[in-house]
Amino acid sequence: MIRKHLPAVLLCGLLTALALPAILLDIRLDTGVAADSVQVHVPQMNLFVADPFAPLDHKAYVASIPLYHMAFAAAARAMGIGTIEHGMTGLRLLNGGLGLLLILCAVRLLGRTEDPLRPLLLLPLTVSWFTVQSTAYFGTDVAGLLMLALFLLAVRSGLAGRGLAGRGAAGLAMVGTRHLLAPTLFAPTLARAFTRDGRRFSPRETAAELLPALALLAVHAVAWGGLVPPGITPDMNAAGLFPAAGLHALAYLGVMAFIFGPVRAADLRRFLGGAQTRRLVIAALAAGAVVWLAVPSSFDPAAGRWGSVVWSIARYSPSLLDRSLPLLPLVLAGALLAAYVLETCRRMGGMPLEIAALLCCLGGLVFVSPAYQRYPEPVALLTLALFFGRLPSPESGPDRGRAPAIGYLPLLLFSAAYIAADAAKLYLS
Secondary structure, X not given: OHHHHHHHHHHHHHHHHHHHHHHHOOOOOOOHHXXXXXXXXXXXXXXXXXXXXXXXXXXXXXXXXXXXXXXXHHHHHHOOXXXXXXXXXXXXXXXXXXXXXXXXXXXXXXXXXXXXXXXXXXXXXXXXXXXXXXXXXXXXXXXXXXXXXXXXXXXXXXXXXXXXXXXXXXXXXXXXXXXXXXXXXXXXXXXXXXXXOOOOOOHXXXXXXXXXXXXXXXXXXXXXXXXXXXOOOHHHOOOOOOHHHHHHHHHHHHHHHHXXXXXXXXXXXXXXXXXXXHXXXXXXXXXXXXXXXXXOOOXXXXXXXXXXXXXXXXXXXXXXXXXXXXXXXHHHHHHHHHHHHHHHHHHHOOOOHHHHHHHHHHXXXXXXXXXXXXXXXXXXXXXXXXXXXXXXXXXXXXXXXXXXXHHHHHHHHHHHHHHHXXXXXXXXX
């Protein structure tokens, strides 16, 4: 019994150790989610504290449907709070609980495993700066990802069309909390389209998963005159395709390749060197090279190319014709990881729900002008952990039943670096 729950306890304990002191000590930061907490989220909550039935075209501080803010405003009124202040410990702890619920849902999605190292796949998600920040401070990053996890749980647990109301409610809550995640509503449909079990399309299931959330989004889009409220900075409401966001997503997948790829090192070597997959590998490399050549990748805040480790690499490295040279290997690595994942899905006989969600999320980001790290990272860390966690362990040899421990070393180093950076930003800055 203890062993069954130990991964959840340890991961939640680690997140608590990183975020709880910042809540109790009311530590303030002037950047990132911490700054947004004071400047954006608290004012939006107070608007609904004062007027719970504010119209859809209310004064907007946040570029999202304000379900999260309405919920915390309701909690504040229930607690007798007339005006929310950033340092209110009770509400901050309530928000912090969402981070712990996210980790519990992720552990549930990962499922039981005989490999004691498998839960380590969730370590990067747990210690990500975006998880820690949005656990310690008001923000929709963790809340939105929690709703996505609940949506995936609702879809995964719905067998033979059961649980349709739960799927619709979870999708509605996800879009109402962070409508940047709206493309992931189509993940179940995409996954069913690539399955071989005969359940390719179900109008009833698809309608239940899509219609409530899309109706909510449509109502707000009509009231706002766009996908974000009026008054939000114009670059957040720009319409069109933004290739830099696609390049950023591919380069960020390249970062993920060096974190999660070594866990499946032997399988990856077979994929990269196999005769049957040679054409796919060449095609992935060619596609990555074309993306890098076609899309400017130098650091440029005016073009939305900032706010990510990818753009930081571009900022402090040489470029050629507005193309960052170090981003080329990252883009190629991201293309190879995408090809490996899709080939693995083919061998498995279908696309797992988490990979469909990742593809939908990354695909949707090409319609968002700022290419920030905080957009793809949380979803990528969750879905890739679930995907690599579902892959079968070696069937024979000394590593039978578990992945070689050495494969987790890059993941552990990445997580250790994140923990050090989290602690430094929160408590040493």
